[in-house]
Amino acid sequence: MTSSETNPGPITHTSSRRVRANGDGTVYQRKDGRWEAAGYVLAPGDTRKRVSVYGSTRKEALSKLTEKIAASNRGVPVVSAQGSLAAYLTYRLDNVAVHQLRETTHTRYTACVNQYLIPGLGKKKLAKLAAKDIRSWLNGLRTVCQCCARGIDARRKPDAQADRRPRCCAIGKCCRKYLSPLTLAYIHSVLKSALEHAVREEEIPRNVARNVRTGTPRPRRFNPLTADEARTFLAAARGHRLHALFELALRTGLRKGELLGLRWEDLGLDASTAAIRRTLQRTRTGGLTALPTKTISSERRIALPAACVASLRAHHDRQAREKQQAGADWVDSGHVFTRPDGHPIEPATLTRHYKALLRRSRLRAIRFHDLRHSTATLLLEQGVELVVIKELLGHAHIGVTATVYAHVRLRLQRDAIDLLGRILGNLADSSVEPDDGDDPQLCAAPVR
Known part of the structure; x- marks a missing residue:
């Protein structure tokens, strides 16, 4: 009997844990009980960085990491919370919003981001953006003439027939072209939507833009046609x-x-x-x-x-x-x-x-869209129910119809109250005969 037969050497045990392939990242359980998955993904600037995602189960953490690696393999960079807000806004416009929004809406979003958000807050770190930063920036927009800030008057080509003569910053006289409350609310909603997406991607823990109140702007006035x-x-x-x-x-x-x-x-x-x-x-x-x-x-x-x-x-x-x-x-x-x-x-x-x-x-002179408002106003004045007008106009919710045409409903309420007042006034003026008890007993009658 040889020595090799008598002493076979140490016994090796194969691990039951599946070995992940190179580039798939690692998954392990933390001391606090959560699972963490980490791997390398594409970052802005054609670089690669290590990112970590978390989940309550191993499967959840691994699913999140697989999703990020798959996006990285498609060439979509992963933006870090340590990067600037400008980088994240650009990433969202180019890789997320372009697939979710209509082209006209995406164009408005892009204009809002490039004209207001990036110049005002673009240098802020995404992870360090605070509610007070947003509030201070919005307050500044309320008091800054946009013609002077963006150099609109300086870029205006002189044209006397089209009334394009310099009248503001080009001649040193401010025209006080401020943003309307409706525009400020729209800018705030674009920022809030972008930060909400960053929360869903677990880049930041909370949406700080939700803590900033801009107030409810007055609805845009319209001038419907009379009958x-x-x-x-x-x-x-x-x-x-x-x-x-x-x-x-x-x-x-x-x-x-x-x-x-x-x-x-x-x-x-x-x-x-x-x-x-x-x-x-x-x-x-x-x-x-x-x-x-x-x-x-x-x-x-x-x-x-x-x-x-x-x-x-x-x-x-x-x-x-x-x-x-x-x-x-x-x-x-x-x-x-x-x-x-x-x-x-x-x-x-x-x-x-x-x-x-x-x-x-x-x-x-009224807008073409005011013809639509004229239709709804004339129908309301004729006593057509609000739900019928909502279906005709194609509003998503009846609350939209009720809000837009609140002034019409108020006028109809006033007419109804005045009518009731005239009726009650006539009752007060009429003579009341005493009840002698000879009237027939009241009975139910069908109402048509």
Whole structure:
């Protein structure tokens, strides 16, 4: 018997713990009972850094780390809380918001970030940003002339006809162009949304922007048409090429983009209905583009008045004649409202036609969107229920309808109270006969 048979040597035990591959990171349990997973991911500046994520179970921590490594492999850098707020805002716009927001909304977010957030708070560390920093910055925005701060007047090209003469910082005289409370609330909401996403990604423990109160701004004022003005507007639009569009806007309250996005396949003229499925808008990258409706509730089916059905039939005949005249130059876009060659109408072009119509009818200058407000106001004044108006306008919640048209409801309440006052006043003036007890006994009666 050899020595190797008598002394086989130390026995080695294989570990039951699975060995993770190189680059997968490590997972271990901390002394406080939580699980921590750590690994290397892509950081801004084409560098790599080690990050740690935590979870109540090993599976949860490992899932969070795997998600970050997968994003890193796709080339998405992970922003550290020790980095600047400007770096995180840029990261969120380029890698998160661009996939979640409509292009028009993303454009507004980008303008807000570049014009206000980065110049004011961009140098602050994301982890060290405090509520008092945000409050001080917002208070400063309230008292700073934006024309002077951004050099708007200095960049203005002189043009006497367009009234582009220097009148502020270029001549040393401040025009006091301050931000409105509504704009300040919007800037604060963009910052709050970005920090909320940083909390979800566990970059920061809490959203400090929620501790800053900007106050509730007053709703934007609008100038709806009165009943007499609405009749004047419809009479002036009767001979216009886009008569059907203007009548549809005032009688149904559709938005500008919803009107321009209508296709003939969306209309059921025999059933007097219209399906609102899209909106036509000009975007920075795609040009004139058909986009989904503003909200899910905006995608709806509405009833068409008889006057709109008649004008749409006449518009269809006019479009058929224009198609015949254009011949080979006709572009069959399928839209209800088009240019004479079949191309969709630009929103800016519709605005010019609308303003010219107001001048011709000698009505006061109001926005095209105020036609929508005119529809709702006139319906409310006629006693139509709020829920019906909400469905017609496509508001997401009835609270939006109630808030926007609160002044109309207040006027209706005043009229109702005055009516009750007149009735009670008449009762007080009438003579009251004494009850002699000979009246017949009261009994229940059906109410129709």
